[in-house]
Amino acid sequence: MSGQFLSEEQRDALQEVLNISMGQAADVLARLIQTQVQLSIPSVKQSSRQDFIGCLKEPVQQHLAQQSFLGELSGEMISLMTDNGNEAIAKLMHYDTPLPEQDRQELLLELTNILAGACLHGLISQLNFKIQLAAPVLFNPASLCSEQLNWQQALLMEVQFQIPETSFHARILICLKQDSLYPLMHHLDMLLQ
Amino acid sequence: MPIPITIADDSALSRKTIRRALPPQWDVSICEATNGKEAITAVENGLAEVLFLDLQMPEMDGYQVLTYLKQHHEKAVVIVISADIQTQAQALVSALGAFRFLKKPLDPLLLATTLKELGLL
Numbered sequence: 001m002s003g004q005f006l007s008e009e010q011r012d013a014l015q016e017v018l019n020i021s022m023g024q025a026a027d028v029l030a031r032l033i034q035t036q037v038q039l040s041i042p043s044v045k046q047s048s049r050q051d052f053i054g055c056l057k058e059p060v061q062q063h064l065a066q067q068s069f070l071g072e073l074s075g076e077m078i079s080l081m082t083d084n085g086n087e088a089i090a091k092l093m094h095y096d097t098p099l100p101e102q103d104r105q106e107l108l109l110e111l112t113n114i115l116a117g118a119c120l121h122g123l124i125s126q127l128n129f130k131i132q133l134a135a136p137v138l139f140n141p142a143s144l145c146s147e148q149l150n151w152q153q154a155l156l157m158e159v160q161f162q163i164p165e166t167s168f169h170a171r172i173l174i175c176l177k178q179d180s181l182y183p184l185m186h187h188l189d190m191l192l193q
Numbered sequence: 194m195p196i197p198i199t200i201a202d203d204s205a206l207s208r209k210t211i212r213r214a215l216p217p218q219w220d221v222s223i224c225e226a227t228n229g230k231e232a233i234t235a236v237e238n239g240l241a242e243v244l245f246l247d248l249q250m251p252e253m254d255g256y257q258v259l260t261y262l263k264q265h266h267e268k269a270v271v272i273v274i275s276a277d278i279q280t281q282a283q284a285l286v287s288a289l290g291a292f293r294f295l296k297k298p299l300d301p302l303l304l305a306t307t308l309k310e311l312g313l314l
């Protein structure tokens with residue numbers, strides 16, 4: 001199950017486009033907190049609804065924010081972060097910690113906007129797509145069941161951000177629905193021409 | 194005599210993008226490397242008077258390549274072309290002896306200006 005939708009060339013191109021997008025997102029965060037952010041190697045894989053739900057469940061309690069997008073590409077973007085990690089960021093941003101619930105939620109949404117927003121923006125601007133992005137909302141993965149997802153197969157892209165010497169660790173998942181795959185492949189081919 | 198240059202990047206798309214961005218009038222012979230080890234081999238074999246170097250690569254990353262070249266007093270002109278554009282990354286590669294730092298996606302005009310500034314064009 002490793003990105004079977006895509007040819008090897010298309011997968012390489014998508015991974016490079018994600019690398020650049022992730023670099024731009026990390027740069028925005030690094031400037032805000034005056035600290036270097038460490039990047040992962042982006043992963044690209046085919047995902048069923050069960051795989052998708054499975055990858056949202058982690059041993060440590062996570063907080064999730066979700067942002068939908070539609071237009072020439074449609075899908076969901078999910079950010080996963082932990083309390084400890086966000087407290088670490090809050091300190092770097094000179095918030096008083098421990099964070100009250102309200103601030104914790106605001107910070108999660110702000111980080112989602114920064115990281116997930118910049119990743120998606122990088123992806124669509126390099127591939128020349130137009131989309132509309134909804135505002136992020138908090139959500140509880142325990143309440144999610146596969147029937148709520150209106151797709152069978154999707155392309156799941158994941159990037160991760162860490163801040164060395166802190167517990168900050170964010171996972172950003174971009175889930176592209178089936179019907180966006182043909183346009184994605186077409187635009188990747190244009191980039192490769 | 195064409196100048197030997199090497200493009201070191203693990204992404205085929207990225208190598209292609211750099212190749213295309215090279216000024217057409219620049220007389221070069223191009224070698225490609227897909228990881229840091231291959232980049233060093235290219236330098237040691239005289240195939241990289243100019244080395245375009247990615248930072249995130251398997252085997253040996255760009256920072257390790259710069260460190261090795263510095264320790265071995267290699268004379269390659271290294272231009273880093275990176276997706277990680279944080280100021281900390283830029284400062285580190287400059288301390289390790291890279292001549293310039295260019296951001297991905299690569300701007301061909303900026304590449305041409307950079308090559309002129311370095312007296313390569």
